[in-house]
Amino acid sequence: MAKFRRRTCIILSLFILFIFSLMMGLKMLRPNKATFGDPFGLELLPVLHQQTRLGKDFDSQNNDKINSETNNKNLKSVEITMKPSKASEPYLEELQPLNYYLHVFYYSWYGNPQFDGKYIHWNHPILKHWDPRLTKNYPQGKHSPPDDIGSSFYPELGIYSSRDPSVIETHMKQMYSASIGVLALSWYPPGTNDENGENTDDLVPTILDKAHKYNLKVTFHIEPYSNRDDQNMYKNVKYIIDKYGNHPAFYRYKTKTGNALPMFYIYDSYITKPEKWANLLTTTGSQSIRNSPYDALFIALLVESKHRYDILQGGFDGIYTYFATNGFTYGSSYENWVRLKFFCDQFNLLFIPSVGPGYIDTSIRPWNAQNTRNRISGKYYETALGAALHAHPSVISITSFNEWHEGTQIEKAIPKRTSNTVYLDYRPHKPSLYLELTRKWSEKYGKERATYALDQKLPVS
Numbered sequence: 063m064a065k066f067r068r069r070t071c072i073i074l075s076l077f078i079l080f081i082f083s084l085m086m087g088l089k090m091l092r093p094n095k096a097t098f099g100d101p102f103g104l105e106l107l108p109v110l111h112q113q114t115r116l117g118k119d120f121d122s123q124n125n126d127k128i129n130s131e132t133n134n135k136n137l138k139s140v141e142i143t144m145k146p147s148k149a150s151e152p153y154l155e156e157l158q159p160l161n162y163y164l165h166v167f168y169y170s171w172y173g174n175p176q177f178d179g180k181y182i183h184w185n186h187p188i189l190k191h192w193d194p195r196l197t198k199n200y201p202q203g204k205h206s207p208p209d210d211i212g213s214s215f216y217p218e219l220g221i222y223s224s225r226d227p228s229v230i231e232t233h234m235k236q237m238y239s240a241s242i243g244v245l246a247l248s249w250y251p252p253g254t255n256d257e258n259g260e261n262t263d264d265l266v267p268t269i270l271d272k273a274h275k276y277n278l279k280v281t282f283h284i285e286p287y288s289n290r291d292d293q294n295m296y297k298n299v300k301y302i303i304d305k306y307g308n309h310p311a312f313y314r315y316k317t318k319t320g321n322a323l324p325m326f327y328i329y330d331s332y333i334t335k336p337e338k339w340a341n342l343l344t345t346t347g348s349q350s351i352r353n354s355p356y357d358a359l360f361i362a363l364l365v366e367s368k369h370r371y372d373i374l375q376g377g378f379d380g381i382y383t384y385f386a387t388n389g390f391t392y393g394s395s396y397e398n399w400v401r402l403k404f405f406c407d408q409f410n411l412l413f414i415p416s417v418g419p420g421y422i423d424t425s426i427r428p429w430n431a432q433n434t435r436n437r438i439s440g441k442y443y444e445t446a447l448g449a450a451l452h453a454h455p456s457v458i459s460i461t462s463f464n465e466w467h468e469g470t471q472i473e474k475a476i477p478k479r480t481s482n483t484v485y486l487d488y489r490p491h492k493p494s495l496y497l498e499l500t501r502k503w504s505e506k507y508g509k510e511r512a513t514y515a516l517d518q519k520l521p522v523s
Contacts (some may be wrong), residue, residue: 065198066164066452071518073370088335091396094222095157099159121253133458134142137192139282146304146343150340151462157270158253159241160228160238160241160243160277160278160507161241161242161243161504161507162243162244162279162313162456162460162505162509163243163456163457163458163507163508163511164241164242164243164244164458164500164504165242165243165244165245165246165281165414165457165458165459165460166237166240166242166245166246166458166459166460166462166463166472167245167246167248167283167327167416167460167461167462167463167465168245168246168247168248168283168463168464168507169224169382169462169463169464169465170223170224170230170247170248170262170265170269171183171224171255171256171258171259171260172184172221172222172223172445172464172466173224173225173247173259173260173419174207174221174222174223175374176223176226177223177225177226178223178225178260181221182223182258182259182260183212183258183259183467184207184208184211184213185204185205185206185207185211185212185220186204186205186211186212186258186425186467187203187204187205187212187258188201188202188203188204188205188425188426188427189426189427190202190429191429196429197429199429200428200429201428204339205425207221207222208220209480209482210483211324211425211466211484212425212466212467212481213425213437213466213467213469213485214422214424214425214469214485215466215469215471215475215485215486215487216475216476216478216491217464217466217471217474217475217476218473218474218475218476219232219474219475220472224262224265225265227268227272227342229385230265230268230269231272231275232271232462233272233464233473234272234273234275234278235276235496236463236473236474236494237276237278237463238276238277238278238476239470239494239497239501240496240498240500240501240504241500241501241504241505241508242278242460242463242500242504243279244278244279244280244281244313245269245273245278245279245280245281245463246281246283246327246459247266247269247280247281247282247283248283248285249262249263249266249282249283249284249285249302249325250262250263250285250287251287251294251298251301252286252301252442256285261286266280266305266306267306267309270306270311270312271311272311273311274309274310274311275469278311278315279310279311279312279313280306280309280311281313281324281325281326281327281354282302282327283326283327283329283332284298284326284327284328284490285329285330286329286330286333290333290334291334291338292334292338292339292341292347292348292349293340293349295342295375296342296349296351296356299326299356299358299494301323302326302355303324303355303356303358307324312324313325314337315359315378315457317359323357323358323359324358324359325358325359325361326358326359326360326361327363327382327459328360328361328362328363328378329362329363329384330363331362331363331373331376331378332362332363332366332369332372334366335376336372336373336376337375337376337380338376339362339375339376339377340375340376340377342377343360343376343377343378343379344377347377352377359380360377360379360380361379361380361381361382361410361412361414362376362378362380362381362382363381363382363383363391363393364382364392364393364402365385365391365393365394367392367398368395369393370402370405370437372383373411374411375411378411379411380411380412380413380414381393381402381411381412381413381414382414382415382416382459382463383399383414383416384416384422384459385403385416385418385421385461386416386417386418386419386420386435386444386446386449386462386468386470387418387421387433387435388445388446388462390421394416394420396445396446396449396450398453398471398522399413399415399449399450399455400452400453402415402453403453403454403455404458412456412457413455413456414455414456414457414458414459415449415450415451415453415455415458415459416458416459416460416461417443417446417447417449417450417458417459417460418435418446418460418462418470419437419440419442419443419458419471419472419496420435420436420437420438420442420443420469420470421433421434421435421468421469421470421472421500422434422469422486423467423468423469425467425469426467427435437488438519439488439490439491439495440491440495440496440499443472443496444499444503447499447503450507451503451506451507451510452498454510454511454514458507460472460500472495472496472497472500474493474497475487475493476493477489497522
C-alpha cells in the first residue's frame with residue numbers, strides 16, 4: 063500500500079511538473095508587443111499610482127465603480143492617476159496607408175510652467191452665462207491646474223505644453239496610428255491670439271517637421287481674429303503660403319480640374335458679411351485672390367440653413383459643419399447631411415461634414431449641460447461616422463484631436479480622481495479607443511470613397 067501511495071505521489075509530481083513546463087513554454091511564445099495591447103486580457107490590470115494626502119490607503123476597487131460618464135464633486139482627499147499601457151499603441155509599420163481625405167482639427171494653444179512659464183488654457187476661466195440672473199447660480203473664476211483643469215477628461219500626457227517637441231511627436235504618432243492624413247491646425251496671425259492664450263505661429267515649423275516624419279499633411283483652420291476682413295485675409299493667406307507653402311507637409315487638395323490647391327477652413331465665417339468675402343473670393347472682387355499664386359480652397363462654416371446662400375454669395379469653395387453636437391445646429395445635425403451634400407453638388411462645392419466622439423463643455427460652461435452628448439463607449443462616434451459616409455462627402459473632418467475644453471478629443475485620456483473631481487475617461491476600453499475607432503472607419507471610408515469618387519469625378523489619390 064505504501065509503495066502504491068509513493069508511486070501515485072511520483073506520478074502526480076511529474077504531472078504538475080509537465081503542466082508547469084507547458085505554461086512556461088506558452089509564456090515564452092507570447093509576443094513582446096501586441097497590436098492592441100497585451101494578450102489574454104492583461105491590459106485590464108493597469109498599474110495604479112496612488113497618492114493619498116491624508117496618508118490613508120484607498121481601496122482601488124471603489125475606483126472601478128466610478129461611473130466614467132459622470133463628474134462627482136466633494137470626494138475624499140485622494141488622488142489616483144492611471145498610468146498608460148506601454149502596449150496600447152499599434153506598431154506604425156503594421157498600419158494601412160493614411161487617408162488624406164480624413165482631416166482632424168488640432169489645437170496648439172496649451173502651456174505649462176516648464177515650457178511656457180505658466181499654465182495656458184488648462185486654467186481656462188469659467189464662462190459666464192449671458193443672463194446675469196443665471197450666472198450667479200454657477201461657479202465663478204478660473205481652473206487651477208494641475209489637478210483642476212478646464213476639461214471633463216484628463217489627458218494621458220498630463221498637463222502638457224504644445225511647445226514640448228515630445229508632445230508634438232506623440233500627437234503625430236497618434237494621428238498616424240488612427241490613419242488620419244491631415245491635421246487642420248488652429249491658427250491666428252502673428253501678433254494675435256485667442257482671449258485665453260498666446261500666439262503660436264512660431265510653432266508651425268516644428269509641427270510641419272513632425273507631421274512630415276509621419277507622412278501627415280497640415281492645413282490651416284483660420285480663427286476669427288480681431289477685425290478679420292477681406293484685406294487682411296489676403297495678407298494672411300499670402301503669409302501662410304509664402305512662409306510654409308514649400309514645406310513637404312503643407313497640404314494641397316487635388317481638384318476636379320487637376321489643380322492641387324491649398325485648403326483653408328474659415329471658422330465663424332458667417333461673422334463677416336458675404337459681400338466682404340466676395341471681394342476676396344470671387345474673380346471680380348476688389349481684393350480677389352482667384353487665379354493668383356495664392357488661390358486656394360476656402361471652406362466656410364455652415365451653422366444655420368440660411369448660411370448656404372451667404373456662402374454661395376461670398377464665393378467659398380465648400381462648407382464644413384465643425385460642431386460635434388448632433389441637433390445643436392442645422393449644419394451639425396446628421397439628418398441634414400444628405401440634403402447639404404445635394405446642395406453642394408448643385409453648386410460645385412465641397413461638402414465636409416464634421417464628426418466627433420461626443421461633447422461636454424460644462425467644465426467651462428457649467429450652464430450648458432443640455433448640449434452634452436454622451437460618448438456611449440464609442441457608439442456616438444460611430445453613428446456620426448456612419449452618417450457622414452452615407453452622405454458620400456468629399457472629405458470628412460473630425461472635431462477634434464485635442465479640444466479638451468469641449469470634450470471632443472480623440473486623443474488618449476486616462477482615469478483620474480482628485481479631492482474634488484472624478485474626471486471622465488474611456489473605460490471599460492483603453493485610452494486608445496477613439497484612435498482605434500478612427501482607424502477602423504478611416505479604412506472603411508477610404509474603400510467606400512473610391513467606389514463613388516469616379517461617379518462624382520472626385521480625386522482618388
